[in-house]
Amino acid sequence: MKPDALFVPPAIERCQVDTPAMQALDSAHYMHPFTDTRGLAAKGARVVTHADNIYIWDSEGKKLLDAMSGLWCVNIGYGRTELAQAAYLQMMELPYYNSFFNSTNVPAVRLAAKLSSLAPRAGDRHFSHVFFSSSGSESNDTNIRMVRHYWATLGQPQRKTIIARHNAYHGSTIGGASMGGMRGMHEQGDLPIPGIVHIDQPYGVEHGRAGESEHDFGLRMARQLEHKILAVGPDKVAAFIGEPVQGAGGVIIPPASYWPEIQRIVDKYGILLISDEVICAFGRLGAWFAYEQFGYKPDLITFAKGVTSGYQPLGGVMVGNRVAEVLIQKGGEFNHGYTYSGHPVACAVALANIEWMEKQQLVERVRNDIAPYLEKAFATLAGHPLVGDLRSCGMVASLALVKQKSPLTLFDPALAIGMVCRAHCLATGVIMRAVGARMIIAPPLVITHEQIDQMITMIRRSLDLTLEDARRQAWLT
Numbered sequence: 001m002k003p004d005a006l007f008v009p010p011a012i013e014r015c016q017v018d019t020p021a022m023q024a025l026d027s028a029h030y031m032h033p034f035t036d037t038r039g040l041a042a043k044g045a046r047v048v049t050h051a052d053n054i055y056i057w058d059s060e061g062k063k064l065l066d067a068m069s070g071l072w073c074v075n076i077g078y079g080r081t082e083l084a085q086a087a088y089l090q091m092m093e094l095p096y097y098n099s100f101f102n103s104t105n106v107p108a109v110r111l112a113a114k115l116s117s118l119a120p121r122a123g124d125r126h127f128s129h130v131f132f133s134s135s136g137s138e139s140n141d142t143n144i145r146m147v148r149h150y151w152a153t154l155g156q157p158q159r160k161t162i163i164a165r166h167n168a169y170h171g172s173t174i175g176g177a178s179m180g181g182m183r184g185m186h187e188q189g190d191l192p193i194p195g196i197v198h199i200d201q202p203y204g205v206e207h208g209r210a211g212e213s214e215h216d217f218g219l220r221m222a223r224q225l226e227h228k229i230l231a232v233g234p235d236k237v238a239a240f241i242g243e244p245v246q247g248a249g250g251v252i253i254p255p256a257s258y259w260p261e262i263q264r265i266v267d268k269y270g271i272l273l274i275s276d277e278v279i280c281a282f283g284r285l286g287a288w289f290a291y292e293q294f295g296y297k298p299d300l301i302t303f304a305k306g307v308t309s310g311y312q313p314l315g316g317v318m319v320g321n322r323v324a325e326v327l328i329q330k331g332g333e334f335n336h337g338y339t340y341s342g343h344p345v346a347c348a349v350a351l352a353n354i355e356w357m358e359k360q361q362l363v364e365r366v367r368n369d370i371a372p373y374l375e376k377a378f379a380t381l382a383g384h385p386l387v388g389d390l391r392s393c394g395m396v397a398s399l400a401l402v403k404q405k406s407p408l409t410l411f412d413p414a415l416a417i418g419m420v421c422r423a424h425c426l427a428t429g430v431i432m433r434a435v436g437a438r439m440i441i442a443p444p445l446v447i448t449h450e451q452i453d454q455m456i457t458m459i460r461r462s463l464d465l466t467l468e469d470a471r472r473q474a475w476l477t
């Protein structure tokens with residue numbers, strides 16, 4: 001690319017939005033994901049117009065601290081011109097070409113090599129190869145295709161079953177939603193598809209026993225995997241899939257004993273291990289990939305979201321050498337791929353994102369400074385009368401809204417207390433995610449100490465307002 005072709009961003013003219021007209025057009029034509037369209041039409045959608053660093057603005061001029069990084073993805077924050085420039089330059093050079101029919105493109109090759117260098121070696125596992133898609137859901141469908149093809153290539157085509165967990169989230173395609181353990185999703189689509197079964201999640205509030213240590217609880221939950229393998233038949237199981245920390249399920253952080261026990265069991269039966277790091281990778285938990293700190297060695301890693309900080313849709317699967325060697329040496333043609341596998345613009349933006357993170361030493365800063373500060377600040381909420389089971393890990397944190405702390409008692413789910421709290425958060429100026437009784441944050445990794453303090457002040461205020469509501473409605477008695 002010639003230097004004179006460098007793009008200089010013009011001053012952005014903010015378009016004036018007629019909010020009611022835009023909301024009417026929205027409800028007339030735009031069917032939103034995971035949304036009751038009729039209910040939304042009655043309220044009107046928030047029209048998000050622009051964003052900068054860790055803040056978004058709506059068409060009414062309201063500024064909100066985005067403590068969810070969009071949807072767990074805008075890791076480096078909004079408004080980074082380096083990524084916009086990378087997209088512009090790549091669009092001028094080669095906006096699209098496919099990676100089928102003996103073709104490749106420079107950003108896809110460079111990104112695959114870069115990702116391979118970022119994934120830590122885990123024992124004899126390393127990740128020399130990458131398969132690209134445009135999302136986490138597609139990547140998990142790729143995983144299903146890949147593990148079944150792997151076992152068929154090894155002469156064990158009966159090894160088809162994938163074991164996953166209740167309340168996990170692995171995407172919204174038929175494969176992803178089947179491996180996910182969301183009851184509401186299964187009910188609407190006649191899911192899961194055959195060959196996918198579930199065990200419980202390691203969530204102490206739901207499955208813990210009085211008097212049981214965290215350690216023992218972790219082991220007990222992991223051993224459900226062994227029981228399930230034996231029930232299905234060890235020669236029929238292809239893989240186990242799990243998120244290191246369950247994100248959409250409510251930030252479920254497993255006990256330290258959980259993942260090493262899962263590793264012992266998958267090794268004992270020789271089954272593949274898939275680490276779905278769509279949320280947890282790219283600095284979110286203080287490392288480029290999260291598996292190492294949990295003490296396990298995956299064969300396949302799903303990624304998406306943070307790889308481009310959400311600036312472009314991109315996902316993929318890191319293919320460990322155990323799988324790659326079989327597929328490459330013996331598998332022949334893999335009859336699977338997407339039009340946008342290795343999309344040059346998405347890959348160029350991912351490279352710019354990773355370069356930005358490296359220049360800022362963002363992953364190291366998260367690990368050594370920002371995440372420990374967030375953890376301390378978030379922990380100050382533990383004394384609030386509504387807060388129970390408060391936990392954090394890297395740049396994700398969550399708490400349960402509880403009716404009573406000891407013994408821990410949750411509100412009747414029909415009261416939807418999480419939605420009450422979420423509405424107070426929005427009015428106060430901070431975006432938090434509510435998952436049932438759990439309130440969650442996953443702020444941009446670039447958040448400063450001062451901004452963390454402001455965020456915690458707004459969350460505390462929202463909790464106070466929620467408590468006032470709960471008292472007024474006599475929900476606490």
Ligand code: PXG
Pocket residue numbers: 071134135136137138140169170171172176243247248276277278279304305315433
């Ligand atoms: N795996 C994991 C672990 C995820 O968190 C996906 C796969 C699917 O990725 P795509 O790019 O296909 O959406 C995800 C996505 C929520 C929420 O409400 C979370 C996700 C998506 C939508 C909503 O917290 N995570």
